[in-house]
Ligand code: HEM
């Protein structure tokens with residue numbers, strides 16, 4: 001089992017603040033309306049801590065981190 | 069079991085007037101006292117209304133538009149606009165239909181394309197400021213930047229910035245010292261001029277079909293299967309103006325006041341500009357300009373207090389963002405703060421649609437300002453003048469450039 005994590009975004013809670021994709025380009029991209037798209041996994045120490053930041057900074061508590 | 073309190077309960081009364089600029093200087097102490105003593109407080113002003121000051125209560129209100137409607141976000145009810153402001157005074161499901169049309173206009177990717185243009189505008193204003201060592205930062209920078217960026221975004225004439233500034237000042241600030249009646253008159257007159265300007269921009273586009281032009285996209289926009297009316301287009305444009313100028317102006321000015329007074333933090337930023345993103349977030353948390361209201365649609369209990377259908381509740385984001393239960397050392401600025409889930413741009417379905425643009429303006433401004441003029445201080449003989457209202461801000465900010473305290 002790897003330590004890598006991916007993200008899940010609760011679509012009904014997410015309101016497109018963009019705090020997640022601003023700081024996590026490896027894991028999130030955004031669509032034309034400004035909503036996040038999960039594009040990858042976090043595996044390096046830096047990416048894992050960035051993903052933790054995304055979870056904690058989302059003002060809608062819409063992001064969770066999941067084991068891949 | 070504790071008894072439910074209501075609008076008549078003595079110990080939750082608090083004499084608070086959101087439009088009293090004299091209250092601006094102790095605002096944070098006032099909110100801290102309310103959070104501690106009566107987090108859902110009742111004030112007698114403007115016919116009586118509620119003030120909710122805790123992060124969690126405000127967050128719950130924002131996420132429950134069925135009970136807490138945005139039908140009327142101002143106290144008192146009008147700032148000179150004609151009909152409900154779109155989309156800020158529209159509730160779901162209609163709200164979502166408007167947002168689907170507007171979101172792409174302010175998408176992060178579209179905003180990123182504006183970066184070089186914004187940087188050039190910022191540097192032009194800094195060039196001018198550096199020609200003297202004393203400026204009014206509001207006049208020289210904070211008021212100019214957002215209106216020029218807005219005109220650039222719209223593809224309208226940047227030379228019109230000063231007219232926009234005048235109109236928006238009148239609409240947001242009214243006329244200092246005037247009676248409430250006179251202030252409303254002045255606001256309405258300014259709003260009419262704004263609508264006339266917009267109508268001209270719309271007429272200019274008759275027959276053209278530029279798929280990238282925001283005005284054009286709105287003119288061609290639809291609401292479900294009908295076209296938007298001119299009234300709707302005007303209303304949407306009006307809100308871009310009201311939402312996009314004074315807010316950024318205030319945020320720029322509040323941040324510069326703090327940095328002038330706190331040279332250690334300013335130097336920390338100036339010597340490591342990679343901190344600018346988190347510094348922008350922290351300053352948004354520290355001085356959140358917007359304080360909207362919600363209209364209560366059904367009897368509801370909030371924080372042990374009975375609210376009734378028809379009541380209004382004020383939700384100061386600047387209080388939510390200083391709530392000690394949500395943020396450690398909430399009254400201390402930490403430009404590397406982590407985490408920082410502030411709600412300066414609101415939350416829930418009305419989350420500021422201009423937030424990606426605002427962040428870009430703020431980031432570029434603070435990068436260039438601290439790269440090119442790392443030292444500045446307030447003028448002890450001529451202190452800044454703040455104003456309080458539902459968009460709080462700074463009207464005057466005399467600054468001495470090249471010196472530090
Ligand atoms: C630092 C700058 C800004 C701050 C602090 C700010 C804050 C806010 C807040 C708190 C709301 C939600 C109000 C509510 O829930 O009732 C909002 C909504 C809005 N803002 Fe901003 N804003 C800023 C900049 C801008 C800019 C640059 C624009 C666009 C040009 C803009 C346009 C809007 C619009 C159109 C809405 C209504 C959204 C809706 O109701 O769905 N704002 N803003």
Ligand code: SF4
Nearest residue numbers: 014015017018020058
């Ligand atoms: S930070 Fe939260 S609300 Fe914002 S885009 Fe990401 S998931 Fe959505």
